[in-house]
Amino acid sequence: MKSFFDSRIAAFRYAFQGWAHVLRTQRNAWIHSVAATAVFIVCLWVGLPPRDWAVIILTIAMVFAAEFLNTAIEAVVDLASPDKHPLAKIGKDVGAAAVLVAAMAAVLIGLLILGPPLWQKILNLYPQ
Numbered sequence: 001m002k003s004f005f006d007s008r009i010a011a012f013r014y015a016f017q018g019w020a021h022v023l024r025t026q027r028n029a030w031i032h033s034v035a036a037t038a039v040f041i042v043c044l045w046v047g048l049p050p051r052d053w054a055v056i057i058l059t060i061a062m063v064f065a066a067e068f069l070n071t072a073i074e075a076v077v078d079l080a081s082p083d084k085h086p087l088a089k090i091g092k093d094v095g096a097a098a099v100l101v102a103a104m105a106a107v108l109i110g111l112l113i114l115g116p117p118l119w120q121k122i123l124n125l126y127p128q
Helices: 002-025 027-046 050-080 086-125
Strands: none
Touching (some): 002 027, 002 050, 027 050, 027 086, 050 086
16 A cells, blocks of 8 residues: 555656656746736636636646647657657657647637726726
């Protein structure tokens, strides 16, 4: 039983090391982090209901998962094909496209969920 828990602890440690690697090496991960923090602050400010929080959290997780997978793809492609190769370029470009799709979807979801309450909150700041 002890080895089971030790292996689970090691698995979490490896996962956090991967997360730290992405944050250390990928500029876009920092952009996603800043955007996610800003969205969290706005969600708190407008008082989002729990169901909307769940959608926002899943959306942020989707963007980070795409960024992490893209980083993994890039590392594996670099290992397998250190020289320039058209298929390596396609692999990297498609991975980057996945992040772009996730980020664009996140923007649309953010606008749909946060747009109306944020607009109302801003209007309430400047009563007519």
